[in-house]
Amino acid sequence: MARRGHACAMRAVGTALCLLLLAACGRDDEKAPRVAGGDAVRGIALMAQYQCGACHAIPKVQAAGGEGGPSLESFGRRSYIAGRLPNMPDRLVAWIVDPPALVPGTRMPVMGVSENDARHIAAALYTLQ
Template structure:
């Protein structure tokens, strides 16, 4: 009985990215896949992104050490779930944003958010 209770209490912590969660960001998405998707969606056309070879854009803010930021677009708390929503539909969170809606599906956005959240 005690084992079942311990497992039930530990699961939500791991699922939310707590201390027992994998360091690859898999609680939200696949960070390794996210790096490939960032290149595929050509985020570097607007952003400079260390670790993404083609990402040298200057129209949007640089995304270096993104995981250390407090806010997305200076307005939305920088949490992985909100970052995924931002990537998928930026104008839904900040209607006045200049970031375009690139048609990123939910899972791709979660993977991209996982990679960005790991950047320190």
């Protein structure tokens, strides 16, 4: 009888763990880092406006299939920006505004993106999981 009680208790623990894991599952953009003042929906529109898709393939951005730069698919899961900079919101905003200031010699040009617009673009990039 004690073994049956132990088995039931173990099953209950297993069930509780499964429920906790399921509760942690959600939309990918819920896991995205928060960018102060950033609006991801606005950022998608701004990436089209600044023609980021001329060089990058970007999911969610219409006609963004460029091949000159890396694809931005799954950007929100990347550890580094440009393969060198830790992927953190403030650093990403700075990168979008002035890439050569952070990585001299980078092929990514200054596109005239304001810091405010860069915050929206960064918020959008982090939703790409």
